[in-house]
Amino acid sequence: MFTPVDERNSISIDDARKVIKESVDKLTLKTENVKTSEAAHRVIAEDVTATNDFPTFRRSGVDGYAVIKSDFTDFPKQLKVVGNIPAGADFDRPIVSGEAVRIMTGGYVPDGADWVVMLETTKMINDDTVEISELQHKDNITPIGDYFKKGDMLLEKDTEINPGGISLLSAFDIQTVPVYKKPKVGIITTGSELLKPGEKIVNGKIFNSNGPLIKALCIENGAEVVSYTQIKDDSNLLKQAIEDLQGKTDIIITDGGVSVGDYDIIADLAKSADRLLFNKIQMRPGSVTTAFVDKGTIYFGLSGNPGACFTGFYLYVEYALRHLQKQTSRCIECLGTLNAEYTKTNDYDRILRGKYKITSDHIDVGRVGGDASGNLNNLQRATCFFEIPRGDSITPKGSVLRTWLLPFK
Amino acid sequence: MFTPVDERNSISIDDARKVIKESVDKLTLKTENVKTSEAAHRVIAEDVTATNDFPTFRRSGVDGYAVIKSDFTDFPKQLKVVGNIPAGADFDRPIVSGEAVRIMTGGYVPDGADWVVMLETTKMINDDTVEISELQHKDNITPIGDYFKKGDMLLEKDTEINPGGISLLSAFDIQTVPVYKKPKVGIITTGSELLKPGEKIVNGKIFNSNGPLIKALCIENGAEVVSYTQIKDDSNLLKQAIEDLQGKTDIIITDGGVSVGDYDIIADLAKSADRLLFNKIQMRPGSVTTAFVDKGTIYFGLSGNPGACFTGFYLYVEYALRHLQKQTSRCIECLGTLNAEYTKTNDYDRILRGKYKITSDHIDVGRVGGDASGNLNNLQRATCFFEIPRGDSITPKGSVLRTWLLPFK
Incomplete structure (x- = not known):
């Protein structure tokens, strides 16, 4: 009924993103x-x-007087003030030799004038005479265009x-x-263990925390969430939920049902799709994150595990949503310097949720809260991911690690 | 009528922000x-x-069988399978010695069980018997709480x-x-030179570009824009516009009318306010950026110059909006390394609009487009500010400069 994880072909994070981008690039984006x-x-x-x-007219860069440069054979020079052009006003005629017009910053420089002298270098002699003591080295006029x-x-x-x-x-x-147009997203959270808001807590059941997470992340990243449903683990219910979304979405995100348990149903769905993009990624958490394309819609099957769901969203869904808007991911990829030894080892690259701090010569990264992927406690606080490379040696303090700074954090 | 810039006391960027914070801290924030x-x-x-x-119940960390550890004196060990607990299900009785219950990841661990063995180390012997070849070193149970x-x-x-x-x-x-509650903002753009959208361009007039800039920046930074008006340079119109906002806003932002020209009216307004915060800052562009507090409302008088308006918003208004939400500025202050010599000098610190790039060991900053403060061309493209310190020497390539990375860019 499904491909056990062990029999799946695993690919790298970068290859997973590459096939997402290729799939997005094939879509014709609608505009409005x-x-x-x-x-x-x-x-x-x-x-x-x-x-x-x-500008559409010659604009004065300073507050002062519009004048004709050739009038200035010596200093100080007295000119007749023939007008006053406040901001927003026009002037009805060209000025001629011997004339000056009072002008404001940003004001219209009248025809005939080819210089604006700053107010600070002028002195009113009487109501209609100004004395100018010097010209600045530039004309203080912003030309048209x-x-x-x-x-x-x-x-x-x-x-x-x-x-x-x-x-x-x-x-x-x-x-x-x-x-x-904003990418249209349908979100389907699956899990017979999921309560609806307001229901009574009973043994075996939990409230849905991934659905609200995915929805908020979609909105934050520019998507339009056209549908949000929560269903039990049931292939028929899932197929129906997907059918209801036919033609209405660019992306469908399911959560849960990607692992190796008896009730996992996404793998089954992926098998009959037009194109499987991946169903195993060389990373923890979320190695079973799945993506496929069917009838022009891109499907993401995120892990039901909170940490894996969170990580998978930023690395793959955000990446797709951004490319659906012709943009690169807002997660800034850079190198971070680990602020404390990390002792756990793994066969797969481990993507840890962490916090970063930009210092004068590096970006400091470190853990925030526990990294148990079932623990929700650091989803709010994490501001970056950093990658602990696969292998069997500990990762020392000071290691320079692949890091992604998370947006809107 | 107004205090000429020359007679104003200038303060540093940091001091300007300090008095803003002090003023915000005095306000009682409303909640909802x-x-x-x-x-x-x-x-x-x-x-x-x-x-x-x-969790509210003991949760299995793996897919496998819930068992009693003391049953395992040797391996392999066969146990009777007395039930199957899928995700979301309860189990009606404690298990006893010799029994095992099939359980899913996240599933309810029945009373009596104190260990969950992973499916991979088990083998079904017949319909109700499972053989277990080893115990993992940990119990794979997440305890309540x-x-x-x-x-x-x-x-x-x-x-x-x-x-x-x-x-x-x-x-x-x-x-x-x-x-x-979201900070409530009123925006008043002043300028007799400003056209309304759809009006015909005439000499001396321009379309209002700062108003839409300020409005979009306010919304982006979590404010509720309760009012947006555009008026001519006229003290009475301005006073009326402000009166209309009485009691409706936490912040009023005016744009234009802060310089030394004949028609500048903000300085006048500031003089009669309860408390002037500043009316001159030791920076370019936007040295005449003004702020004051009157009747519990904080006023910002931004320069009408696009570059200065943009810079003043991020350094002072964004800072205030964030503190009105008990947050620090989202502009990340750090050190940037200048990627090309900058030859202009100034008596004031110059805040340049630039672009940054995070590299492995530093943050590279450089200019983007022209830095004429009247030029709108780099407001879209700028992703950071960096500070060219005051003085009469050029700033060489490689200089390490105070930098602010701009949010939402």
Whole structure:
């Protein structure tokens, strides 16, 4: 009925991610237009270019007087003040030799003027005369199109928009943007041991903690959770739950039912799928994490074990969700320096939940709470993973280890 | 009417943050109950403790047989299989000497049993007899309360809940949690030069890009934006806009009107406030960033200049928003190594918008796009700030600089 773990072909973490990416790359991503003001952390689906030169007029970089440079053959020089251009105002005619116009930072530099002198180097002689004691070495004028010419790239296709990008689009009055739709996710937690919220605790049963974990992680990572169900260990119920999601999701995540016990049902499902991606990974916890593709939907079978579920989500599901938005994982892969000896050994690479601290010359990583994979106590506190390499020797303090810094932590 | 910048007392970035924190600490934070499933990134306002022992029953760590250890005087040993406990099931009586019960990982260990042998070391002899070839060195039983005793701390007051915390609360069926209310923010952008979306571009006018920036940054950083207005440079309009927000906000952010020009109105407002926090900071851009407290509301006057507005938000407003949620800033302060010489010098510390890259032994920082503070082009792309210290010498490549890694980038 299922492939026992022992008979499964195990692959590395990197190879597992590689096949996920290949599967995601085959999908055609749908797009939609959203309001720019609501586009933070959505990914732009087409190049967006400047709709006009920017600035659109010659802008003063300082507070002072717009003048004509050739007027300054000697200093101090007195000029006739013929106007005052506050922020937001235009000026109705070009200035001519001998004239100056009062101007604000960011203000419109009138035609004819080719220099703006800073207020600090000027003195009012009377109501309509200003004396200028020196010219600065630069003209203090930002020319039309100095920052962007019409047609220049503003935000490239596949850029994740952040508040800075919203600001940039707003400067061009671009009020909507084409973005990829949020990946749609269905979550099915399986387990006859699972209680529903509010039920009475009885021997053998536990409350569902992985379902809420997966749901919160999906939302945090930009997915739209279109369905969330909890079912008993029963192949028919699972098949029905999956059928109900037909065509409605990009990803289906199941939790539980991936191990070698009598009631494991995901392996069975994987066997009849269009393509098995993997059903065993060379890592602990979560070696039995399974992924497959069927009818254009990517399935992840996470372990029912809290630590393994948590680890599997960040390493594989987050990775897929991000690639479904044309982004790389937000888990920053780097090297961490172990802050205390780790004595346990394993045939598989062990991914420990830990905490990191950025110091002046390295990233310090260490354990946080127990690493029993059934123990929930460090899921809140963990801010990174680090990898204890397989083998039969202890891992000394100071070891430099593969590390992933977790996002939103 | 206003204090010219020259007459203002300048303070350091750290001192500015210190007075912000002092002001926030004086406020009484309001709390509310929210659903645990919707509590991600909310901050818990009371200690939450375990409502029961966890696990609530003796749980098997492996798939195998529950047995009585004292039965094993020699190996192999045959035992009578008297039952099968799948996940979620109870068992109705204690087992006695000579008996074994089939059990799943996570399953209920029946009374009487004190050891679980792994399936891999057993062999079925017939329908109701199992032969056991060895005992593992540990009992494979997680005792009641092994992870948490009733009353143990689950999440301490002032913890920012993440999906891991949601998972933990769900394991105890804690369906609501007391959290601090989101900081309420009112945003007022001032400037007679500002167009409204959809208006026609004319000389002297620009679209409002700082307002959308500030709004998106507030939302990203956990605030509730209760009001967003755009007004002309006019003291009366500003006073009216502020009056309209009376009692509705924890923070009011104004943008523009903080410089030394004729139309600057924030300085005036600050003068009549209960307490001026600062109106000049020893940094560029944004030296005129202003903050004050009036009637229990904290006001931030950000510079109208895009680069200065962006920098001021992260260094001061984000800092305040986080402290209003009993959290430290999410901008990770560290040391970065400059990847190219920087030749400009300044009397003030210059905060440059840059990009960082974590390498094996340092954090590489460098410029991204132009650093003209009027240029919007790098607000989207900047992932960090780094500080070019004041002085008249160039900053060589390899300089180790104060750096802030920006969140959500």
